[in-house]
Amino acid sequence: MMTEADYYAFFDDYLQDRLEAPVRQNLERRLAADPVLAERFADYQRLTGTLHAYGQRLRVSDKLRAIQAEIDAEQETTVETGRANMPVMRISRTEQWLREFWQGHRATMGVAASVAIMAVFATLLGLQWWNTRNITSPAGYAKLRLEVAQLKNAQKKDRRVMNQVINQIGATPPPVQGKFSGTGFALTSDGYIVTSYHVIQGADSVLIEGRDKQRFRAEPVFSDVAHDLTILRINDRRFNGFGRLPYTVKRRQAELGEKVYTLGYPREDQVYNDGSLSARSGFEGDTGFYQISIPVNPGNSGGPVLDDRGNLIGVISGRQMDVQSAAFATKSSYLARLVDSLSAANNPHVYNLPKQNQLTGQTRPQQLRKLQDFVFVVKVFE
Amino acid sequence: MGKGQPSYTDEELLAGIRHGDDRALAHMYRQYLPTVIHLVTQNSGTEDEAKDIYQEGVMVFYEKVREGTLELSCQIKTYLYAVCRRLWLKRLAEKGRYGGRLDDFEPYLETGAEADLADAEERDRQFALMSEALVRLGEPCRSLLEGFYLLDKSMQQLTAEHGYTNADNAKNQKYKCLVRLKKLFFTQYKEEPLS
Numbered sequence: 214m215m216t217e218a219d220y221y222a223f224f225d226d227y228l229q230d231r232l233e234a235p236v237r238q239n240l241e242r243r244l245a246a247d248p249v250l251a252e253r254f255a256d257y258q259r260l261t262g263t264l265h266a267y268g269q270r271l272r273v274s275d276k277l278r279a280i281q282a283e284i285d286a287e288q289e290t291t292v293e294t295g296r297a298n299m300p301v302m303r304i305s306r307t308e309q310w311l312r313e314f315w316q317g318h319r320a321t322m323g324v325a326a327s328v329a330i331m332a333v334f335a336t337l338l339g340l341q342w343w344n345t346r347n348i349t350s351p352a353g354y355a356k357l358r359l360e361v362a363q364l365k366n367a368q369k370k371d372r373r374v375m376n377q378v379i380n381q382i383g384a385t386p387p388p389v390q391g392k393f394s395g396t397g398f399a400l401t402s403d404g405y406i407v408t409s410y411h412v413i414q415g416a417d418s419v420l421i422e423g424r425d426k427q428r429f430r431a432e433p434v435f436s437d438v439a440h441d442l443t444i445l446r447i448n449d450r451r452f453n454g455f456g457r458l459p460y461t462v463k464r465r466q467a468e469l470g471e472k473v474y475t476l477g478y479p480r481e482d483q484v485y486n487d488g489s490l491s492a493r494s495g496f497e498g499d500t501g502f503y504q505i506s507i508p509v510n511p512g513n514s515g516g517p518v519l520d521d522r523g524n525l526i527g528v529i530s531g532r533q534m535d536v537q538s539a540a541f542a543t544k545s546s547y548l549a550r551l552v553d554s555l556s557a558a559n560n561p562h563v564y565n566l567p568k569q570n571q572l573t574g575q576t577r578p579q580q581l582r583k584l585q586d587f588v589f590v591v592k593v594f595e
Numbered sequence: 596m597g598k599g600q601p602s603y604t605d606e607e608l609l610a611g612i613r614h615g616d617d618r619a620l621a622h623m624y625r626q627y628l629p630t631v632i633h634l635v636t637q638n639s640g641t642e643d644e645a646k647d648i649y650q651e652g653v654m655v656f657y658e659k660v661r662e663g664t665l666e667l668s669c670q671i672k673t674y675l676y677a678v679c680r681r682l683w684l685k686r687l688a689e690k691g692r693y694g695g696r697l698d699d700f701e702p703y704l705e706t707g708a709e710a711d712l713a714d715a716e717e718r719d720r721q722f723a724l725m726s727e728a729l730v731r732l733g734e735p736c737r738s739l740l741e742g743f744y745l746l747d748k749s750m751q752q753l754t755a756e757h758g759y760t761n762a763d764n765a766k767n768q769k770y771k772c773l774v775r776l777k778k779l780f781f782t783q784y785k786e787e788p789l790s
Contacts (some may be wrong), residue, residue: 218770226771260777266658267722273620273657277650284628286706317636453654567681 217253217577224257242262251270363538386520396477396516397421397445397591398527400462402455404447407548407592408515409530410436413443420448420592424483424585431591432581435555438503441530445591446553447454460517463524464549465480466493473505475529477516478590484513487583488538490526494531495541502541509540516593517540522578605671612660624653627672631679640683650687653680653713655708665711677708728779736772743769 226232227240250268315322341417395412399405406421413419415432422430429449436443465491467473474487478496487595488506505518509532527542571582603611603622611619628649635645655678659665667674679757729737742748742756750762750769759765 217774218767221770221773256777257773260780261744263725263780264740267725268745268747269661270654270658270722272747273654274650276617276620277624277653280624281646281650284625285619313642380766461725505724529720550623 220253221257222227224254228258233238236547238269281576295409332574335541353376356468377517389520393593393595394478395513395514395593396512397589397593398443398515398517398525398589399458399589400548402458402567403565404452405434405527406431406442406447406589406591408445409516409528409543410438410441410443413445413593415595416593417593419445421445422592424588435551437547437551440543440551442528442543442548444551444552457571458567458587459580460519460525460587461567461570462549462552463520463526463545465522466546467503467520467526467542469491469493472527473507473518474522474577475507475509475513475516475518476584476588476590477509477513477529478511479510481583483588486513487577490538490541491518496531497516499541501520501547502530502543503540505540506538507540508538508570513540517584518545519580519584523570605667608671609660609665609667612657614661615661620653623671624649627675630672630676631698634680635674635683638683638687640686644686648682650676650678651682655711658715659711667738674708679760681708725780728776732772732776732780736768736775739765739769740772740776751778 217327223240227237244254323371344585393412395408397406397408397412413436416433419431421431421432429447429452431445431449433443434446446586469490469492471490473489473490474485476483476485478484486507486509488508491506492504492505494500495504503518503526507518507529509516509529513529514531516529517525518529521524525548526545528545528548529543530543532540534537549566552566555562556564565579571583575583603619608619608623612623628646631649631652632642632645635648636642640648652675654674656665656671667780670711731742732740739753739757743750743751748756750765754762754765757765759768
């Protein structure tokens with residue numbers, strides 16, 4: 214009786230062709246006839262086949278690793294410079310890794326860097342915008358700021374301190390008809406009106422509206438940007454004169470401490486306010502302006518400042534944000550000088566400034582009653 | 596290449612590898628390595644991963660050639676590229692990083708590599724089982740069989756190493772070991788469903 218091991222020896226001899234011909238033929242016949250034997254033979258073949266293949270796999274795997282190691286050894290320390298006449302460069306593994314990293318990711322890193330830079334600048338700009346925005350509350354502030362900046366440029370006042378922002382009082386929350394509004398007052402009885410330059414700055418058209426709600430179209434005829442003054446002319450066929458003006462324009466400087474008052478349109482109705490002349494210079498020592506202690510609001514710009522005797526001493530221009538009731542008014546002497554120079558110009562129009570003052574010696578309410586018809590809303594359309 | 600090495604045509608390479616010429620194998624290995632490294636490194640792999648993949652791919656090719664069952668309908672380069680591409684896709688899927696797309700740098704053709712890879716997988720499974728069976732076989736059978744089949748030692752050498760009185764003794768011992776290995780191997784082999 215043959216054991217299985219004996220059969221394996223037998224199969225081995227058969228496969229190695231070590232059997233004699235009759236034995237071999239006998240085995241072949243038995244393999245064809247006996248399925249059990251045939252399966253045993255197939256198992257043997259599969260087993261040794263797998264073993265051989267497994268051995269080969271391990272050997273070849275070693276060979277491949279050896280080849281790879283050889284290649285690595287060649288490449289490890291040298292980098293081809295790409296030019297035949299250049300010596301090869303020897304670099305460390307770390308540096309090589311860094312080089313590969315840079316080669317592979319430089320585009321990504323470039324994008325990341327630019328995004329970071331943009332983010333930094335966006336944050337800085339955003340913070341600045343947010344800070345400046347937080348200083349004020351009224352709507353339409355940006356516009357105001359713009360006017361401030363331009364006015365101050367014109368005045369060559371570059372030494373502006375951030376927290377001393379002068380606020381032009383040229384804009385009220387707009388009524389439906391106009392985008393901005395301020396105050397103006399009659400300069401002559403034949404239809405010349407004075408207001409602040411910044412009120413009509415950038416205007417497409419200007420409307421004058423009196424206390425009686427009558428409206429006239431007007432156009433600027435001259436502006437003095439440095440002193441924030443504009444002269445408008447009513448340009449309307451329905452207009453037929455203001456009548457005699459009750460006040461006169463003071464040509465000299467007013468005295469410190471004089472009682473002064475103004476009438477203006479910070480809202481839809483005329484509003485009266487009074488105070489004293491606090492200083493004979495304006496914002497940051499500008500000698501073209503007075504400082505007056507009248508509480509003024511956006512919309513008061515361009516309003517007349519009168520003294521006790523009914524002399525026009527100034528035109529409201531702006532206020533200082535961080536100081537209580539410090540308003541500024543253009544000195545009337547500049548207005549008078551402006552009118553004089555216009556009258557003397559080549560194509561003169563005769564400006565008949567009022568000569569006679571009807572307000573002197575009267576009580577404040579009486580003065581106001583006479584004055585109120587000569588103060589107007591200036592509505593600006595852009 | 597241009598490094599003073601002989602350049603082979605595909606036919607020469609195939610013939611060389613079929614006859615077990617190591618120089619042909621090394622030459623082929625060097626020649627097509629860069630392509631595969633490029634493929635893998637450009638598709639979120641490292642160079643070491645690329646080398647692993649490439650060795651696996653070359654192994655598939657090599658075993659098919661040695662078996663004589665390779666039906667090469669294209670250049671060796673294209674075949675290797677297809678195999679390695681497939682292997683790398685599989686690796687990426689295992690890593691869960693496969694975005695469903697691979698940037699190709701070579702024309703990718705149907706090369707029969709897919710079927711060859713399925714064969715290779717089956718072979719891998721058998722080898723794993725075999726290695727396990729050998730471990731469970733225990734000494735001295737394991738060293739005897741490994742020495743003969745895996746390390747390619749001669750019977751005389753093994754006889755001396757294991758202290759058998761003569762080669763016939765060693766041979767008989769080998770057959771007994773084979774029978775035991777057969778049982779271990781085929782029980783496992785048949786336990787697992789053939790895929």
